[in-house]
Amino acid sequence: xxxxxxxxxxxxxxxxxxxxxxxxxxxxxxxxxxxxxxxxxxxxxxxxxxxxxxxxxxxxxxxxxxxxxxxxxxxxxxxxxxxxxxxxxxxxxxxxxxxxxxxxxxxxxxxxxxxxxxxxxxxxxxxxxxxxxxxxxxxxxxxxxxxxxxxxxxxxxxxxxxxxxxxxxxxxxxxxxxxxxxxxxxxxxxxxxxxxxxxxxxxxxxxxxxxxxxxxxxxxxxxxxxxxxxxxxxxxxxxxxxxxxxxxxxxxxxxxxxxxxxxxxxxxxxxxxxxxxxxxxxxxxxxxxxxxxxxxxxxxxxxxxxxxxxxxxxxxxxxxxxxxxxxxxxxxxxxxxxxxxxxxxxxxxxxxxxxxxxxxxxxxxxxxxxxxxxxxxxxxxxxxxxxxxxxxxxxxxxxxxxxxxxxxxxxxxxxxxxxxxxxxxxxxxxxxxxxxxxxxxxxxxxxxxxxxxxxxxxxxxxxxxxxxxxxxxxxxxxxxxxxxxxxxxxxxxxxxxxxxxxxxxxxx
Amino acid sequence: xxxxxxxxxxxxxxxxxxxxxxxxxxxxxxxxxxxxxxxxxxxxxxxxxxxxxxxxxxxxxxxxxxxxxxxxxxxxxxxxxxxxxxxxxxxxxxxxxxxxxxxxxxxxxxxxxxxxxxxxxxxxxxxxxxxxxxxxxxxxxxxxxxxxxxxxxxxxxxxxxxxxxxxxxxxxxxxxxxxxxxxxxxxxxxxxxxxxxxxxxxxxxxxxxxxxxxxxxxxxxxxxxxxxxxxxxxxxxxxxxxxxxxxxxxxxxxxxxxxxxxxxxxxxxxxxxxxxxxxxxxxxxxxxxxxxxxxxxxxxxxxxxxxxxxxxxxxxxxxxxxxxxxxxxxxxxxxxxxxxxxxxxxxxxxxxxxxxxxxxxxxxxxxxxxxxxxxxxxx
Numbered sequence: 038x039x040x041x042x043x044x045x046x047x048x049x050x051x052x053x054x055x056x057x058x059x060x061x062x063x064x065x066x067x068x069x070x071x072x073x074x075x076x077x078x079x080x081x082x083x084x085x086x087x088x089x090x091x092x093x094x095x096x097x098x099x100x101x102x103x104x105x106x107x108x109x110x111x112x113x114x115x116x117x118x119x120x121x122x123x124x125x126x127x128x129x130x131x132x133x134x135x136x137x138x139x140x141x142x143x144x145x146x147x148x149x150x151x152x153x154x155x156x157x158x159x160x161x162x163x164x165x166x167x168x169x170x171x172x173x174x175x176x177x178x179x180x181x182x183x184x185x186x187x188x189x190x191x192x193x194x195x196x197x198x199x200x201x202x203x204x205x206x207x208x209x210x211x212x213x214x215x216x217x218x219x220x221x222x223x224x225x226x227x228x229x230x231x232x233x234x235x236x237x238x239x240x241x242x243x244x245x246x247x248x249x250x251x252x253x254x255x256x257x258x259x260x261x262x263x264x265x266x267x268x269x270x271x272x273x274x275x276x277x278x279x280x281x282x283x284x285x286x287x288x289x290x291x292x293x294x295x296x297x298x299x300x301x302x303x304x305x306x307x308x309x310x311x312x313x314x315x316x317x318x319x320x321x322x323x324x325x326x327x328x329x330x331x332x333x334x335x336x337x338x339x340x341x342x343x344x345x346x347x348x349x350x351x352x353x354x355x356x357x358x359x360x361x362x363x364x365x366x367x368x369x370x371x372x373x374x375x376x377x378x379x380x381x382x383x384x385x386x387x388x389x390x391x392x393x394x395x396x397x398x399x400x401x402x403x404x405x406x407x408x409x410x411x412x413x414x415x416x417x418x419x420x421x422x423x424x425x426x427x428x429x430x431x432x433x434x435x436x437x438x439x440x441x442x443x444x445x446x447x448x449x450x451x452x453x454x455x456x457x458x459x460x461x462x463x464x465x466x467x468x469x470x471x472x473x474x475x476x477x478x479x480x481x482x483x484x485x486x487x488x489x490x491x492x493x494x495x496x497x498x499x500x501x502x503x504x505x506x507x508x509x510x511x512x513x514x515x516x517x518x519x520x521x522x523x524x525x526x527x528x529x530x531x532x533x534x535x536x537x538x539x540x541x542x543x544x545x
Numbered sequence: 546x547x548x549x550x551x552x553x554x555x556x557x558x559x560x561x562x563x564x565x566x567x568x569x570x571x572x573x574x575x576x577x578x579x580x581x582x583x584x585x586x587x588x589x590x591x592x593x594x595x596x597x598x599x600x601x602x603x604x605x606x607x608x609x610x611x612x613x614x615x616x617x618x619x620x621x622x623x624x625x626x627x628x629x630x631x632x633x634x635x636x637x638x639x640x641x642x643x644x645x646x647x648x649x650x651x652x653x654x655x656x657x658x659x660x661x662x663x664x665x666x667x668x669x670x671x672x673x674x675x676x677x678x679x680x681x682x683x684x685x686x687x688x689x690x691x692x693x694x695x696x697x698x699x700x701x702x703x704x705x706x707x708x709x710x711x712x713x714x715x716x717x718x719x720x721x722x723x724x725x726x727x728x729x730x731x732x733x734x735x736x737x738x739x740x741x742x743x744x745x746x747x748x749x750x751x752x753x754x755x756x757x758x759x760x761x762x763x764x765x766x767x768x769x770x771x772x773x774x775x776x777x778x779x780x781x782x783x784x785x786x787x788x789x790x791x792x793x794x795x796x797x798x799x800x801x802x803x804x805x806x807x808x809x810x811x812x813x814x815x816x817x818x819x820x821x822x823x824x825x826x827x828x829x830x831x832x833x834x835x836x837x838x839x840x841x842x843x844x845x846x847x848x849x850x851x852x853x854x855x856x857x858x859x860x861x862x863x864x865x866x867x868x869x870x871x872x873x874x875x876x877x878x879x880x881x882x883x884x885x886x887x888x889x890x891x892x893x894x895x896x897x898x899x900x901x902x903x904x905x906x907x908x909x910x911x912x913x914x915x916x917x918x919x920x921x922x923x924x
Contacts, residue, residue: 343788364791373789381785387778395779395790398772408770 039102041066041229042087042118042197047096049082056082057093058253064197069223069230071240071261074250075273075470077440080233083250084199087231088120089113119195121186123202129175133168137189160191164222179329180211184218197229204239205468208328208496209531216243235273235470237266249273274471290319291354293490294459299349300514301339309335311514312349315507317459317490322481324505325494325516327534332514333494334376337463340492341373342366353459364399372457372489374448376464378441382448385437389429392436393418393451421450426476442473449477453484460484463494478504498527498534512536555902566900570846573896574860577889584884590875598874599885603867611749615820616862617855618750619833621757622812623840624847624854625764626683629808630701630801632768632849634781639690639705640841641834642712643683643806647813648826649719650682651675652726652735655742668741675742676756676814683810684803686712691802695795701802713831720826728825735817735826744819751819753811760808764851777801812837836865839886846893861886 040063049057057079064070074080085091087098089107097104100116107113110120127136138153157170166184174182183203190198200219204212220243222228232244240247241261249257249272257272294317303309310332317323327333338344340351342363351359353369361369375381383392393414397403403410403417418432425446429439436444445465452460462481466474481504485491495501501508508525509516510533517533582592602609623640630637637643654675658666686708693699719726720735728736744751767774780787780797788794816833817826827833839861847854868882 341789362791362793363788364793367791375789377785380783381789384779384783384786386782391775391779394775395786398775398779399791404772407772409772409775411770 039066040064040099041101042231043099043102044083044087045097045099047083047086047093047098049079049086049091049093055253057086059096060250060253060255062248062255064229064231065246066229067223067227068245069219069232069243071244071247072231072233072250073235073237073240073247073269073273075235075472077252077442077470078250078273079253080235080250081201082253084120084201084231084233087113088118088199114190114193114195117194117196118199119190119193119197120199121183121190121201121203123205125182125186127174127182127185130173132171132173133177133185133188134170136174136185137170137192139189141193157188157192160188164188164191164226164228165218178211180207180215183207183215191228196227197231199231199233201233202235202468203232204234204236208534209498210535212239213242219243237269240269241266251275270471290488292316292318293354294492295350295352295355296340297350297352299336299339299351300347301335301344302347303332303335308347309514310339313511313514313516314349315509315516315519317492317507319488319490320485321506322485322491322493322504323507323509324501325492325509325511326498326501326530327494327496327511329496331511333463333511335514336511337373337375337461337492337494340459340461341371341375367396367455368399370455370458372452372455372460374452374460374462374465376467378445378448379437383436383444385435387436388433389422389427389436389439389447390415390418390432392447393421396451396455417454421447421454425450425480442469445469445473445477449480453480456487457484457489460489460491461494462491464496465493466495466497466500498530501530502527510534552907554905554907555898556905557902566848569896569900570857570893572899573892574889576895577885577892580888580892581885584881584888585877588877588881590877595871595875595877598871599864599867601867602870602874603863609866609870611821612866613859613863614750614754615816616836616866617859618754618757619812619816619820620836620840620843620858620862621761621855622753622808622815623837624843624858625757625760625840625851626687626805626809626812626837627841628764628844628847628849628851628854629777629805630687631844632774632781633777633797633801634784635694635798635801636702637687637690637705637802637805637809638702638841639687639708639806640809640812640837641831642705642709643686643809644813644816644834644837645712645716645830646682646686646806647679647810648817648830649716649726649813650678650810651814651818652738652826654678655739656725656736659739659742661739671742672744675818676811679810679814679818680807681810683813684807687802687806687809688799691799691806694802695798701798709834713834716826716830720830721828726826733828738818738824742818743821743824746821749821751815751821753815753819756811757815758855761851761855768849768851809837812840839865842890842893861889864889 042064044060044062047057047060060083062083072080072083082091086093087107089109089112092108098107099105105116107116128139134150134154134157137157138148154170161168166188168181168184168188174185177185187198203215207215216239219230223230234240244261247259247261247264247269248255249269251273296313296315299310299313300308301310313336315323325333325336335344339346342361346359350357353371358366358369379385384395390411394409397414398409403413415432421427422429422432427443427447427450429443439447449465465481466477469477478500481491481493493501493504502525506522508520508522508530510518510530512534513536578596585592585595603613604610626640626643627637654671658674659671689708690701690704693704694701718724721733726735728734768778776787776792777797779790780792780794784794818824843854843857843861846857864885865882868885871877872881
């Protein structure tokens with residue numbers, strides 16, 4: 038079949054990095070084509086080349102067999118190539134309709150929302166998109182927001198859609214719905230979809246063909262029907278990845294953490310955590326499973342001291358720490374790995390040594406007469422880099438030079454270097470590639486085996502079930518249940534994440 | 546920018562070589578002087594003569610040089626008053642207000658404790674009290690912005706700017722409109738400092754020079770090595786990360802404004818009470834307050850380095866005096882000094898672009914054109 042979109046010999050060099058090395062890509066009309074690869078494999082650069090955000094150093098793009106030069110996103114859209122970025126680019130306070138028409142070349146000056154509404158609702162019917170055009174974007178779920186982005190691209194006349202990690206922030210049911218919707222669009226309307234991801238289930242579930250990138254090169258082109266997840270992992274990583282040892286992190290010891298009826302407010306001043314109670318012993322991992330926005334972030338914050346509790350108590354080794362500030366909690370042994378590794382857990386403009394100081398600037402072992410012990414911090418940073426397999430040129434490299442996986446390993450290493458009694462890990466493997474994910478999970482398990490009580494907050498049910506000794510589905514600020522790992526199965530916990538009580542979940 | 550088959554683009558410079566900062570600064574100064582030449586030509590003055598007048602007065606003439614040094618000390622205190630909050634990501638636009646507060650507090654001390662005929666208490670003690678009072682008053686004024694920022698997240702730029710206005714009029718009342726600081730002659734100035742309270746000079750320079758240089762060394766040490774400096778820098782680079790690391794945003798916001806305000810307060814002491822021939826709050830005190838803004842510029846140009854700001858403050862101090870002198874001597878139009886400083890400011894800011902980026906000139910679309918014939922698709 039004639040490829041709708043093709044790239045030949047695309048090469049792109051960034052200072053010191055060969056991001057793309059003579060990459061060929063062929064996307065046939067009416068298919069869902071996956072571009073699969075680990076972080077840093079060059080997926081995003083390739084997509085940016087196709088969408089005109091990056092100009093290749095060599096190589097040519099072909100659209101319907103004709104060479105084209107895509108110099109800007111504007112060019113790309115004019116040629117029917119639309120892109121849905123991983124991060125949402127919507128105006129939260131505006132309606133769906135306003136977001137869809139925003140930035141359309143025809144909408145300069147006078148905005149005729151009545152005509153636009155007719156056009157957009159026709160578009161919705163045609164592509165089977167169920168959205169309330171009058172709803173404000175902030176009211177929508179992540180899955181619905183994704184559809185707004187897709188609709189926006191379609192409204193601009195896109196016939197080839199590039200989706201960058203579309204399932205990364207969606208719940209499993211939302212992801213399934215998205216993929217089903219995309220399939221229907223491809224079948225019924227002949228739209229072509231190019232899906233960039235490092236998630237194997239997404240590829241296997243929805244895509245016709247897959248191009249695997251590794252270190253800027255194409256290493257495989259396969260039909261998904263002929264591929265297996267193992268095969269794809271081998272191509273992606275370049276070798277086999279041993280699965281981590283199964284569950285059970287050693288015999289539990291003394292009770293470390295007790296949380297009683299803990300409540301707090303969210304950013305909008307509404308109750309976000311409405312009475313959470315649990316206790317953890319040394320060596321235990323509690324997996325808090327839930328869909329974004331059910332109080333997970335607030336739970337992490339209130340445990341770390343970044344948000345005041347409005348009710349309840351937190352006891353660490355029997356001592357009430359409910360009202361202690363963050364620094365005191367670090368000192369007493371509460372370690373926190375936030376979900377936002379770039380914005381919160383590190384400072385991009387600082388060196389790795391200065392990043393290490395983030396949780397040591399108050400530590401008498403590293404501060405003498407008010408001055409930081411730079412040599413000591415550098416030595417510690419080197420130990421973390423060696424111990425946690427952090428690939429960075431040297432300890433004085435800027436944190437922003439590190440890839441997501443290396444940064445997360447650095448953060449994990451820094452937090453664990455304080456030997457915390459309690460470790461709160463929020464989305465510790467989000468966006469990491471297969472190898473880094475396995476590494477982080479193994480280290481969390483090691484931390485528990487070393488005697489820490491771990492609160493693992495994740496949206497990845499597989500992760501929760503693989504690591505947790507206890508599983509607590511969280512919904513609207515409350516634990517729906519607290520299950521021993523043996524009693525927790527994916528269906529029950531998944532149903533509870535959606536708010537079903539124990540009996541309902543069992544019955545369903 | 547496209548020019549036919551070629552294009553000119555700015556590319557980020559991966560790692561600017563050492564010494565490059567000095568080179569770009571020199572280019573900026575030369576560019577400003579070249580641009581200002583047009584100004585002098587338009588006033589039918591020879592640029593060479595104008596620059597000779599400016600530089601020889603500011604840096605060679607004994608009177609001019611002394612004045613340059615005095616003014617540079619003042620600008621340095623203002624620079625550091627801006628620099629400390631700036632390292633925490635906060636903008637202290639309240640330099641004039643804090644300077645006025647420092648000046649008033651300094652003059653309040655002799656008013657309260659100095660007894661003329663007996664000369665008691667000892668002049669050295671009173672001078673010490675004056676400096677301390679100036680620092681405390683400046684810190685208090687800055688602290689208002691700091692505490693509002695810390696407790697209620699009120700924008701510090703607005704607060705410090707409004708405090709400038711408030712203190713401007715407080716001074717007006719104190720020295721002009723019947724307040725206790727009025728001079729005996731009622732010429733719209735404060736009383737003149739009694740002779741024993743005028744600080745001694747070494748080669749025409751008061752002790753405040755040592756304080757300013759000491760502050761420079763201490764600040765660079767603070768931000769390079771100290772835990773406190775680290776906390777301030779971390780908060781400035783990322784408030785969320787700093788909070789995560791156990792740094793209290795409220796404590797840092799308040800602290801940097803207390804330190805900054807205290808330094809500006811000392812600037813007020815220096816400029817009104819320590820400079821020979823002044824020793825009073827003059828009627829045009831607003832001019833000195835506004836001059837404090839060049840401290841902001843010096844801090845920005847020096848990229849937060851306290852010692853690095855010294856040559857810049859000296860340059861601004863010298864040019865502001867030399868240009869004012871040349872204006873009189875060569876009958877140049879009013880405002881030439883401001884225009885020269887303004888141009889310098891702009892070229893300095895432009896030089897930052899030159900420092901961070903390089904200009905690249907290349908042919909357009911070569912890669913695509915070369916690759917097209919070989920990579921034809923199989924159609």
